[in-house]
Amino acid sequence: MAKVQTKDLLDEFKLELVAGETGLDREFIMSDISRPGIELTGYFRYYPKARLQILGKTELSYFNELTSEERKARSLKLCSKVTPCIVITRGMDIPQEIIEACNEKSVPLLRSPYKTTRVVSRLTNFLESRFAPFTAIHGVLVDIHGVGVMIMGQSGVGKSETALELVKRGHRLVADDSVEITQEDYDRLIGTSPKLIEHLLEIRGLGIINVMTLFGASAVRSHKEIDYVINLENWDEKKQYDRIGMEEETLKIIDVEIPKATIPVRPGRNVAVIIEVAAMNFRLKRLGLNAAEEFTARLAETIESEKHNLEQNKEF
Structure with a gap:
């Protein structure tokens, strides 16, 4: 405190x-x-x-x-x-x-x-x-289309490299490596960067780069509300990953439950694009447009229609 x-x-x-x-x-x-x-x-x-x-x-x-x-x-x-x-x-x-x-x-x-x-x-x-209650979490915080996305995962999984690609795509870096989080309200978390590493990214094999110097002031911001958590993990062939999007995960930070998604990482996957789409899809969900629910409804409608057709065929 x-x-x-x-x-x-x-x-x-x-x-x-x-x-x-x-x-x-x-x-x-x-x-x-x-x-x-x-x-x-x-x-x-x-x-x-x-x-x-x-x-x-x-x-x-x-x-x-x-x-x-x-x-x-x-x-x-x-x-x-x-x-x-x-x-x-x-x-x-x-x-x-x-x-x-x-x-x-x-x-x-x-x-x-x-x-x-x-x-x-x-x-x-x-x-x-x-x-306000305060904590610090290992991860990267990026502002993607107005959505505060915190990227988490074990060391070496590619969080900073993904953040760099997102910055190149026009999004804004808030913090790399360590995100200082303050709970300003009962349901609102604000993430900032420690002053020592503000605007800096660590890229293995390249070293420390200054995002604001390289990409301009529009590529960074000092703080952002955390809306969504993306957890990166190495692809596990034995694990079943969500393929529809109906599973709702959350991560509790201090006293707030934040929506969370897990994205497996393996060669050939463009993780930055996937996270960008995940952020846009999250915005649509907040507006009441849920693609997974729409697909489930279509599927149920199709099954019901096929069932009805089978019953009619039996009558003949």
Whole structure:
């Protein structure tokens, strides 16, 4: 899990630091955000103090109606030892009691000129992405006609060479050898390349090549959602491979089940073209056009028709 400190928000969103400068190294332990409206009334029994606290127009309007003693007491309770920071939106004037409490408790007090809903949305997206589950998988990730295809298989099966052929055919490389995967939502995986090997391909016998230098900026991209997994394996004569496409395999990565297909590799097979067609067929399936189901339906119709003809012939 990534380490996130309050000072990261200053760098990312260019927020104004008003008070509590000594607490900028405070760490976030969760991605949730709180708008402490009920807490300002004095009810702190279930105060989510470890969350980022956002005070908008509604909260500050109520706060300003409190007595001076109440404002001081509520401000001190808002500033706990684990509160990462307090953010004031709409560029509003900040009551002196909150500033003094933040300085006393070393809780960073930040101010944004934007509306509360926009600030909440952007901060939530930022924290969710930083706290998202993460893993790394050995493979190659390629964007084929908008489909994020991750090519997997044992070492030496030809993953990088296949990726190179796909790039030559106009598709875009995301990562080679190692794919860093982040689960940004309950059903969404985003793959990126480690910075050390970004835009690079390793071809046995040739070495390391820079795809962006050779083929241009349009041949690479920095990240892509993973939609489909292709597993390459050496052809096994004893194994029965799916010849129709009705079998639905999946691969679980973190908490997400990704559709998967296994393609056997042997001399004479153009694996890059097969993967390209597999990606296009996957797109058609998402649009509701399934060739395997259509063939099965035709086959059943043909069998039923032949059966009917046989029954008629018996009658005569």
